[in-house]
């Protein structure tokens with residue numbers, strides 16, 4: 480389908496496609512097998528300006544928005560859903576500064592992030608606070624011109640490789656989500672260290688680790704917004720980044736479909752390519768339709784956000800559910816089309832299925848997304 484991209488977006492898409500094919504593709508299997516972080520590819524992303532696509536021009540970006548990030552993430556994920564996260568995870572850690580940071584915070588942190596000299600990460604999740612994001616236990620206590628942070632964040636994408644972290648901690652535990660506050664924590668701040676590095680099913684080229692704060696000192700000027708606004712900062716961030724997860728899912732689905740379509744035209748059984756059998760054709764048609772439907776929802780949501788719409792929680796949740804469920808279905812069917820070969824790690828297709836699964840889980844499980852959608856539908860009725 481023609482989504483009527485503007486000239487910049489068409490160029491961005493072909494650039495991302497080229498980088499994905501020329502630079503990412505040759506190293507995908509190695510990073511997946513060894514679970515290593517692709518620093519050389521990150522340098523390449525920085526060189527071609529991918530870290531600047533969603534940043535306004537006034538902060539050194541190219542002035543695109545969520546849609547530009549979606550385009551790049553989709554193309555990179557078509558080749559590797561793990562490697563694309565160096566960029567998407569950085570956007571997740573950067574949005575709180577971009578949306579709610581002070582002029583001084585933007586001046587101090589954005590230039591390095593825009594240039595890709597430093598990666599960012601977002602620290603909300605804790606061992607006992609995942610879906611229930613208001614239940615965080617990491618404490619931030621003000622002492623003069625500093626906050627002292629204590630607690631553990633886990634499952635943090637880009638943990639250990641990022642230099643800049645936006646961390647949600649509680650400044651008033653009695654108030655639950657209304658007592659949360661956002662902070663910028665730098666790698667190297669006293670009392671901040673990394674913990675367990677996760678060994679994952681998929682997205683193995685992306686680093687995921689624990690962040691441990693032990694009397695970690697954070698200057699007051701690194702607080703984002705006011706005390707008590709951290710939960711809203713987190714929710715507003717996720718509203719803008721869930722389309723990014725959706726585009727990662729979309730790319731993973733498209734990448735698996737590309738391989739499956741080609742394979743069915745080459746693989747011969749009963750004397751002809753399996754693509755000539757109606758059972759296989761129906762599967763291919765369904766997969767293509769599902770991907771296109773997901774793409775339409777993801778692109779429409781990204782455009783809605785970029786147009787300045789403020790009430791976007793429902794649409795953002797919808798596009799994440801649609802695209803990630805499609806990714807899981809399409810990648811599972813792609814493995815099926817490869818038959819026994821699909822199950823073997825010598826073939827590239829099983830990785831897509833492993834990578835797809837996380838998109839139904841992180842940045843809010845699809846059950847949480849459905850609850851966000853339902854709450855907003857019900858609120859809409861009540862407000863009539």
Ligand code: COS
Pocket residue numbers: 601603604609610611612613656657710711714715717718792841842843844847851
């Ligand atoms: N934008 C702006 N404000 C929002 C918001 C949004 N999208 N969603 C909620 N809020 C506000 C509410 O309006 C409310 O404000 P007031 O206190 O002023 O009334 C406040 O935030 C608390 O909202 P709510 O009562 O709905 O919070 P809950 O604790 O019930 O949690 C869910 C709501 C489940 C939606 C939230 O916890 C969530 O998104 N969980 C998933 C978190 C997640 O994605 N984790 C993955 C790790 S992050 S990578």
